[in-house]
Amino acid sequence: MNKNFxxxxxxxxxxxxxxxxxPLVFINKKITNKTVQSFLDYIPYTVxxxxxxxxxxxxxxxxxxxxxxxxxxxxxxxxxxxLIQVACIGCGVVALIEIIL
Amino acid sequence: MEEIRRGMKNGxxxxxxxxxxxxxxxxxxxxxxxxxxxxxxxxxxxxxxAGQFASLGIMTGQGSFIEMxxxxxxxxxRYAFMSLSLSQKVDDRFKGIFKWxxxxxxxxxxxxxxxxxxxxxxxxxxxxxxxxxxxxIIGTTSGAILGTIVPTIxxxxxxxxxxxxxxxxxxxxxxxxxxxIKIVLLAIILRVGFYYLPILNQLSSGFAMTISALVSAxxxxxxxxxxxxxx
Numbered sequence: 604m605n606k607n608f609x610x611x612x613x614x615x616x617x618x619x620x621x622x623x624x625x626p627l628v629f630i631n632k633k634i635t636n637k638t639v640q641s642f643l644d645y646i647p648y649t650v651x652x653x654x655x656x657x658x659x660x661x662x663x664x665x666x667x668x669x670x671x672x673x674x675x676x677x678x679x680x681x682x683x684x685x686l687i688q689v690a691c692i693g694c695g696v697v698a699l700i701e702i703i704l
Numbered sequence: 705m706e707e708i709r710r711g712m713k714n715g716x717x718x719x720x721x722x723x724x725x726x727x728x729x730x731x732x733x734x735x736x737x738x739x740x741x742x743x744x745x746x747x748x749x750x751x752x753x754a755g756q757f758a759s760l761g762i763m764t765g766q767g768s769f770i771e772m773x774x775x776x777x778x779x780x781x782r783y784a785f786m787s788l789s790l791s792q793k794v795d796d797r798f799k800g801i802f803k804w805x806x807x808x809x810x811x812x813x814x815x816x817x818x819x820x821x822x823x824x825x826x827x828x829x830x831x832x833x834x835x836x837x838x839x840x841i842i843g844t845t846s847g848a849i850l851g852t853i854v855p856t857i858x859x860x861x862x863x864x865x866x867x868x869x870x871x872x873x874x875x876x877x878x879x880x881x882x883x884x885i886k887i888v889l890l891a892i893i894l895r896v897g898f899y900y901l902p903i904l905n906q907l908s909s910g911f912a913m914t915i916s917a918l919v920s921a922x923x924x925x926x927x928x929x930x931x932x933x934x935x
Contacts, residue, residue, distance in 0.1 A: 608742060611763050611772055616749035618776045619783070624807040626787035631799070634792060641930040643789045645921035647819045648877050648884060649891035650782060651870040653916040654812060656892045657899050658909075659867035663860040676868045680875035686817070690717040693868030698861040 668700040711831015718813045718832065719839035721866030724859060725753050726840045730847025732757070736764050740848035747844035751811060751837055754910040755779045779910030782917065786815040793819065798826040809833030813866060816873050883928035891920035 634640055660669040675696050679689045726747060733743035738760070750756050755776050762772050787810055798806075806829055814832045818824050878884045898904045898912035907915075924930075 607766075608763065610769065611759065612746060612749060614769055614772050615746075615755065615759050615776045618773055619750050619752055619755055619780050620808055622777070622780050623783045623787050623810040624804060626784050627791045627794075627807045627810070628803045630788060630791040637929050637931060638925045640792075641925035641928070642921050643785075643792055644881070644930040645884070645887050645924040646785050646789050646917065647816055648874055648888050649917040649920045649924070650786070650812065650913070651816055651874050652888045652891040653895040653913045653920075655867050655870045655874070657896050659864065659871075662863040662867055664856070664863065665860065668860070669864070672864055672868075673871075676864075676871050677875065680872040683876050684872065686714070686717040686869050686872045687720075689872035690720055690865045690868045693864045694720075694861040697864050698857060701857050701860055 663697045663701075665697075665701060665704070667704065668697045671700055672696040705827075707825050707827035708831040708834075711828040711833075712835045713831075714817055715814070715832040715835025717865065717869045717872075718817060718836045720862065721813065721869060722836055722839040723843040724862030724865060726843030727847035727854070727859070727862075729753070729756055730844040730849075731851045732847075733760055734848045734851060736760055738763075738848075740845070743848040744841065744845050747840055751809065751840055752780060752783075754908075758908065758910070775908070778914075779908055782812070782910070782914040783810050783815075785914075785918070786810050786812070789819065790815060790824065793821065793824045794829075795823040795825050798824060798829065802826045806830060806833060809837060811836060813869065816870065820873065881928075881930050883924065887920050887924035887928070890923060891916050894919060 634643070659673050660666060663669045663672065672693050676689055676693045679692050684692070729747065730740070730743045733746070734740055746756055746759065750759075758775050758779055759772065761767075762775060787807060790810065794803075806826060809829070809832075814829075814836050817832055818829055821828065874888060878888065894916035895913060898907060898916060904912070
């Protein structure tokens, strides 16, 4: 790659780090505003939900294994299996389906 | 030490998912003409999936530095909200230099798993970060060097690991607050809209994700405040 590589790298790294560091470093008080508090309660879940759907269906390179695995993952999560168990079940189902197909 | 170990253990699903994603990143970067060490350096300095993938196109296309800055800002702005959320959950000893150092490791997955804690200690967060970041580097390096040697079936199977973990976090979380399911569904509907509707699907995925998450969390905060969690 060209000599600009390091400049590009510097720009992206600094920006990405600043976004992550500034709120955590500079907000040291507990926020008491109810609306902001509620917003922050919802954020982890809405972020994860927006990241998961619909991308999960395409994550395996095969729509059928993606959809079937999603249904099984939803069920396993509903049964409150641990994160690692659910992740392994998901991977296992996909591998199984792709071997069969 | 016990806390670090617990963090690393809970970080295993993160590591599993990261191996697959960073492996693709390494392989794709090399296929686009980058040296293997460049791919590894990008991973080492950024630790973010969408932003890194986006950067490859900008660099090979000789995009402007401004373009690089704007793309990284929009794709990664969600981390600011996670960082803000985390600032409300860290314990009293997670401060000063540790905030400067550990904030580098705020990723979607590390954040999500750490938020399952009542209060987040620096040792526990470090454990999660260590598990995630080392997998990210190992994955990138092996992807850049081994490229296409790994059978696609392994790759496909690992591809779903992160999403499986997300669902395993979301579903039990819905029981914490009875309106959560509506807000989560709203986030999904918005994101699906951005994915499939014409014009809207021109937005970068990181940006579309951020808007969907922010708007739905905002709607939730206004219509269904979560007071009972804090009582």
